[in-house]
Structures are given as C-alpha cells and as structure tokens.
Amino acid sequence: xxxxxxxxxxxxxxxxxxxxxxxxxxxxxxxxxxxxxxxxxxxxxxxxxxxxxxxxxxxxxxxxxxxxxxxxxxxxxxxxxxxxxxxxxxxxxxxxxxxxxxxxxxxxxxxxxxxxxxxxxxxxxxxxxxxxxxxxxxxxxxxxxxxxxxxxxxxxxxxxxxxxxxxxxxxxxxxxxxxxxxxxxxxxxxxxxxxxxxxxxxxxxxxxxxxxxxxxxxxxxxxxxxxxxxxxxxxxxxxxxxxxxxxxxxxxxxxxxxxxxxxxxxxxxxxxxxxxxxxxxxxxxxxxxxxxxxxxxxxxxxxxxxxxxxxxxxxx
Amino acid sequence: xxxxxxxxxxxxxxxxxxxxxxxxxxxxxxxxxxxxxxxxxxxxxxxxxxxxxxxxxxxxxxxxxxxxxxxxxxxxxxxxxxxxxxxxxxxxxxxxxxxxxxxxxxxxxxxxxxxxxxxxxxxxxxxxxxxxxxxxxxxxxxxxxxxxxxxxxxxxxxxxxxxxxxxxxxxxxxxxxxxxxxxxxxxxxxxxxxxxxxxxxxxxxxxxxxxxxxxxxxxxxxxxxxxxxxxxxxxxxxxxxxxxxxxxxxxxxxxxxxxxxxxxxxxxxxxxxxxxxxxxxxxxxxxxxxxxxxxxxxxxxxxxxxxxxxxxxxxxxxxxxxxxxxxxxxxxxxxxxxxxxxxxxxxxxxxxxxxxxxxxxxxxxxxxxxxxx
Numbered sequence: 001x002x003x004x005x006x007x008x009x010x011x012x013x014x015x016x017x018x019x020x021x022x023x024x025x026x027x028x029x030x031x032x033x034x035x036x037x038x039x040x041x042x043x044x045x046x047x048x049x050x051x052x053x054x055x056x057x058x059x060x061x062x063x064x065x066x067x068x069x070x071x072x073x074x075x076x077x078x079x080x081x082x083x084x085x086x087x088x089x090x091x092x093x094x095x096x097x098x099x100x101x102x103x104x105x106x107x108x109x110x111x112x113x114x115x116x117x118x119x120x121x122x123x124x125x126x127x128x129x130x131x132x133x134x135x136x137x138x139x140x141x142x143x144x145x146x147x148x149x150x151x152x153x154x155x156x157x158x159x160x161x162x163x164x165x166x167x168x169x170x171x172x173x174x175x176x177x178x179x180x181x182x183x184x185x186x187x188x189x190x191x192x193x194x195x196x197x198x199x200x201x202x203x204x205x206x207x208x209x210x211x212x213x214x215x216x217x218x219x220x221x222x223x224x225x226x227x228x229x230x231x232x233x234x235x236x237x238x239x240x241x242x243x244x245x246x247x248x249x250x251x252x253x254x255x256x257x258x259x260x261x262x263x264x265x266x267x268x269x270x271x272x273x274x275x276x277x278x279x280x281x282x283x284x285x286x287x288x289x290x291x292x293x294x295x296x297x298x299x300x301x302x303x304x305x306x307x308x309x310x311x312x313x314x315x316x
Numbered sequence: 317x318x319x320x321x322x323x324x325x326x327x328x329x330x331x332x333x334x335x336x337x338x339x340x341x342x343x344x345x346x347x348x349x350x351x352x353x354x355x356x357x358x359x360x361x362x363x364x365x366x367x368x369x370x371x372x373x374x375x376x377x378x379x380x381x382x383x384x385x386x387x388x389x390x391x392x393x394x395x396x397x398x399x400x401x402x403x404x405x406x407x408x409x410x411x412x413x414x415x416x417x418x419x420x421x422x423x424x425x426x427x428x429x430x431x432x433x434x435x436x437x438x439x440x441x442x443x444x445x446x447x448x449x450x451x452x453x454x455x456x457x458x459x460x461x462x463x464x465x466x467x468x469x470x471x472x473x474x475x476x477x478x479x480x481x482x483x484x485x486x487x488x489x490x491x492x493x494x495x496x497x498x499x500x501x502x503x504x505x506x507x508x509x510x511x512x513x514x515x516x517x518x519x520x521x522x523x524x525x526x527x528x529x530x531x532x533x534x535x536x537x538x539x540x541x542x543x544x545x546x547x548x549x550x551x552x553x554x555x556x557x558x559x560x561x562x563x564x565x566x567x568x569x570x571x572x573x574x575x576x577x578x579x580x581x582x583x584x585x586x587x588x589x590x591x592x593x594x595x596x597x598x599x600x601x602x603x604x605x606x607x608x609x610x611x612x613x614x615x616x617x618x619x620x621x622x623x624x625x626x627x628x629x630x631x632x633x634x635x636x637x638x639x640x641x642x643x644x645x646x647x648x649x650x651x652x653x654x655x656x657x658x659x660x661x662x663x664x665x666x667x668x669x670x671x672x673x674x675x676x677x678x679x680x681x682x683x684x685x686x687x688x689x
Contacts, residue, residue: 148516151525167461182448189458204489
C-alpha cells in the first residue's frame with residue numbers, strides 16, 4: 001500500500017514542480033485556493049485580499065478510478081475529462097479499501113474536488129463526488145451509461161468551452177438535494193480561471209431529479225437554425241452525451257469518510273437485485289422438487305399392508 | 317462503534333435486572349439474591365438470567381420487564397440518534413429490529429430488511445453553508461441555472477422523459493441567454509464564425525455520425541419505396557387487363573374499317589387494276605383516320621414526338637447487326653448458289669457444298685435392310 005502511495009505522490013510532486021516552474025502567477029492562485037480551503041472551506045478565495053481584486057471561482061477536480069473498470073466506464077471517464085477542462089486525471093487507484101489516500105492525492109495535485117469512480121465486480125459503478133480537504137462526499141450508484149462515442153448523439157461542442165449548468169426544482173425541495181446541487185456546481189461548473197477553458201457557451205449540462213435519481217444529460221446549444229441561416233435566431237438543442245443516472249446512496253460529512261448525514265433508504269444494492277432475480281428464477285425448480293417429494297410421500301402412505309389372502313401367500 | 321453498542325446492551329440488561337430484581341428476590345431463594353443491588357455486574361446478571369429461564373417469570377413480571385425496556389429505549393433516544401448519524405450497522409442489535417428480522421426469517425419472505433433512514437437536515441444545511449460559494453460572486457463564474465418546475469413524468473416512458481429533460485435544458489439555455497444579454501453584455505456567448513478550435517468530438521467521429529444519419533435516411537427511403545411498390549402491385553393487374561382490352565378493341569375497330577372499305581370497293585377491285593391507287597389512298601385514309609379519332613376522344617396528343625424523344629421513350633434497339641452487309645470474304649466469293657458464310661475463315665466449301673448437308677440417302681433396298689436388321 002505504501003508503495004502505491006509513494007508512486008502516486010511522486011507523480012503528483014512532479015506535476016506540481018512543473019506547474020510551479022511555469023510561472024509565479026499560477027503558484028499564487030493555488031495558494032489562494034489552499035488558504036481559503038484550509039481555514040473556512042470556502043472556495044471563493046481572496047476574502048483576505050484587497051477589495052479591488054475581482055472575485056474568482058477557483059475549482060480543480062481530481063478525476064480517477066479504481067482498478068477494474070470496464071471499457072464503458074473508462075470511456076465515460078474520458079468523456080467527463082474532455083468536457084471539463086479543470087479536471088486533472090490521475091492513474092487508477094489500486095485499492096478500494098484505502099480511500100483515505102484520496103484527500104492526500106488531491107492535495108498533491110492541488111485539487112479541491114474529487115470525482116472517484118469505483119468499479120465493483122466489473123459491472124457495478126459507483127461515483128464518489130467529494131469536496132476535498134474537509135468534505136462532504138456523496139456516494140452514488142451509476143447506471144444507464146451512454147458515452148459520447150455512440151453515434152446516436154449527434155451534437156458537438158468546443159473542447160473546453162464553459163457549459164451552463166441546469167438543475168431542476170427537485171434539487172431545491174430537499175436538504176440533500178440542495179447540498180448535491182452546491183457540490184455539483186463546484187465540480188461540473190467550469191471556472192473561468194481554468195487554464196484550458198475557452199470563452200464561449202455552447203453546451204448545457206442538465207441535472208434532473210426523477211424517481212429519486214439524478215439524471216444527467218448534455219446538450220449542444222444551437223442558436224441558428226441550419227435550415228434557415230438568415231431567419232430569426234431560434235435556440236435548439238442537440239444531445240452531445242454522455243448520459244447517466246446517479247442514485248445517491250450516502251452523504252458523508254468528511255472527505256471519503258466521516259459521519260453519515262444522509263442515507264437513501266430506497267437504495268437497493270445491485271447485488272441484491274441480481275440475487276433476487278436469481279431467486280425468482282430458482283423458485284420454479286424449488287416448487288417442482290417440493291411437489292415431487294410430496295407426491296412420493298403420499299404414494300408411500302397409500303401403500304397397503306400385505307394381505308393375508310394375497311395371491312402369493314395362498315398359492316405358495 | 318461496536319463497543320458503544322455493547323455498552324448499550326449492557327445498560328439495557330442492567331436496567332432490566334434492576335426492574336425485576338425486587339420480584340426475583342422473593343420468588344427465588346438462591347445465593348445470587350444476596351448480591352448487593354447496586355453492583356450487578358455482567359457475569360452475575362448472565363447467571364441470574366440463565367437461572368431464571370423463561371418460566372421463572374410470570375406474565376406480570378414480563379410485562380414489567382417490557383415496560384422497563386421501553387423506558388430505557390426512550391431515555392437512550394438521543395444516544396441512538398447519534399448512532400444513526402455515525403452510520404454504523406449497529407442498529408441490527410437493537411431489540412425492535414431484531415424482532416423484525418426474526419419475523420422475516422420465520423416467514424422466509426424476500427422483503428428486504430428495513431433500513432434506517434438517515435436524514436440529518438441540520439448537518440446537511442450546515443455543511444452546505446460551509447462549502448457555499450460567495451454570494452457576491454457574479455453569475456458568470458458558475459453559470460448555474462435553476463429550472464422552476466420539477467420533472468414529473470413516467471420514468472419508463474422514454475419519449476416523454478427525454479422530452480422533459482430537453483424542455484428543462486431549453487428553458488435554462490434561453491433563460492441564461494436573456495440573462496447574459498440583460499446583465500452581462502460583455503460576456504462572450506456566441507462563437508464567431510471565424511473562431512476555429514478543437515472540438516469535443518473529432519471530425520472523423522462526426523463524419524461517422526453523418527454517415528450513419530445518411531444510411532438511416534436511405535433505409536427509410538428504401539422501405540418506403542418497397543411499400544409503395546407492394547401497394548402498386550395490388551392495382552397493377554387491373555391496369556394490365558385494361559390495357560390488353562384496349563388494344564384488342566383498337567385492332568377490332570381497324571379490321572372493321574378495312575372490311576367496310578373492301579366491301580365498298582368490291583366491284584371496282586374486281587373490275588380491274590386501274591383503281592388500285594385510289595384504293596391505297598382510301599386505306600391510308602382509313603388507317604390515318606384512327607389517330608385523329610383518338611385525339612378527338614381525348615387520347616394522347618396529335619403532334620408526333622421527335623425522333624430523339626421517341627428513342628428515349630420507346631428505346632432505340634441499337635444499330636443493326638449488319639448481317640447482310642458484305643464482308644471481305646464474301647466479296648471474294650463468286651459462288652452464289654450456296655449459303656454465305658459471313659465472318660470467320662471460309663472453309664472452302666464451294667466445291668463440295670452438297671456433301672455438307674448430312675449423309676447421303678441410301679438406296680431403297682439398303683434402307684429396308686437397315687430397318688429389318
């Protein structure tokens with residue numbers, strides 16, 4: 001375990017060195033973020049700075065997965081990386097039990113948010129979205145993944161453009177929804193300061209709560225109708241992808257740990273679902289076996305004692 | 317955390333023991349009674365319970381015990397809350413849940429075990445406030461928009477669900493556009509046409525998307541054509557019959573006309589050949605009369621199509637095969653009585669041409685002999 005940590009640390013340190021070597025301004029920025037994070041957990045920074053300075057939203061997201069992700073999960077991660085220019089992708093985390101490494105990793109990468117994809121049994125995908133040094137963290141189950149590679153989604157947008165975020169009213173109705181909204185605003189909203197961000201707005205990320213689940217969609221915003229380019233601007237949308245559905249499981253107070261402040265009573269683990277299905281399938285067999293046993297028992301009961309006047313006795 | 321749970325259980329047991337002790341003391345007369353009331357330790361308690369068994373307590377005692385247990389649970393209410401917040405699985409040790417599980421085990425049902433819901437709203441709002449972005453930040457820093465309606469559609473109806481998401485996105489996009497136009501006029505929104513940059517999806521990928529769309533369109537077109545053809549087949553037969561009838565009628569008419577003509581001219585024809593020309597003219601008139609009649613009755617136009625368009629319409633069979641044209645070998649040949657061999661080297665069949673037409677017929681006797689053999 002220590003060797004993994006060491007390797008990851010080394011990589012991160014190298015990255016940090018590179019970043020520092022490039023310019024002084026960048027280092028200063030990071031200092032701002034660190035300061036604001038360490039004392040109050042606020043990301044806006046510059047609370048202590050001079051009032052003339054413009055307030056900036058500074059976010060950086062560490063994106064990584066556990067070992068054992070399938071290609072579909074990997075592609076989903078790639079899509080998110082390509083959509084969010086403020087994401088720093090890291091190598092796969094070797095262990096699923098040692099999540100306390102993640103805050104350290106995030107710190108080494110100068111990240112104040114983390115998206116951690118955890119794959120289990122090569123089929124179940126969980127997503128941890130966490131605020132970095134002090135929490136909170138949300139654990140969600142990812143279902144119905146469609147990546148951008150699918151040819152059905154015909155939209156396209158600038159790489160690194162800042163997307164709009166749209167939350168439906170369901171987020172404001174519950175306390176956990178509000179918290180999730182705030183956290184997603186930090187993680188999925190591209191800050192204007194992101195180095196690779198491009199200035200224009202040409203796509204929108206949609207989060208909607210339906211059936212106690214969070215549905216994610218990504219649309220391209222087209223202002224001109226391609227059929228009548230000289231007509232009045234008519235906004236239309238074309239889906240870019242990816243799509244997925246998140247079922248919140250738990251919200252923890254800390255970063256990858258701490259007290260549970262919310263747990264979803266509706267959540268049924270995918271393993272339980274699968275086993276229920278299997279049990280349902282096995283029911284038929286069990287019924288048949290029971291019936292067989294019962295009928296043989298009845299047959300046994302019906303058998304009569306050998307009669308005194310039986311043929312074999314009389315004519316022996 | 318399990319340690320606190322064990323503590324809770326211990327405490328419960330201790331309280332229960334205290335509650336029943338008074339009764340126990342006068343029903344039982346063991347040496348355990350003599351233990352002092354204050355310090356009922358765990359081991360002693362266990363022994364006591366064991367000695368008591370189930371039948372050691374009468375109904376009244378059991379009721380009392382239950383009451384005591386419940387009271388204890390109420391007292392420990394806040395402690396249990398804390399346990400829930402901590403989120404450990406200790407609740408399985410709590411008496412009510414244990415009972416529930418027993419019942420379930422008895423009926424062997426598939427109902428999942430009831431989970432304890434944790435929803436610590438106070439903590440959630442506190443955490444949210446702690447991470448909240450500064451309110452004084454301009455909106456352009458986050459670009460987050462709220463949709464004023466909750467989405468309420470059938471989850472399993474794909475079409476209406478996606479439509480609801482689309483509506484949400486569209487509403488948010490237009491709202492944000494208006495907001496930018498109104499309050500943040502210097503915010504760059506639309507990409508100028510001459511701004512080229514890398515896109516999220518590569519050109520190769522977009523080409524594949526386009527190709528897929530085209531393919532889909534072609535498939536739809538194809539199936540539509542097929543459908544039309546199938547429908548046309550139903551009426552096609554009737555059309556064919558109609559056409560044949562029409563042709564038949566035309567032929568009959570023509571014959572009748574010619575017959576009439578012949579009848580009229582019968583005497584003149586027999587008289588001599590002088591009126592031959594007049595008859596030809598009449599026949600021609602009768603034949604050419606037909607198209608005039610047709611045009612009058614509304615079929616087709618009177619004007620003749622040009623050669624070119626007739627070729628296009630009816631097809632031009634192509635140039636002749638030049639079967640009757642001279643070739644080099646035929647020019648050199650001076651034997652006119654035999655079949656010409658056009659093309660290919662002449663085999664000099666000119667002199668022995670008669671022998672070529674199969675074996676010569678034998679004499680009668682030989683033929684008969686062959687037949688009787």
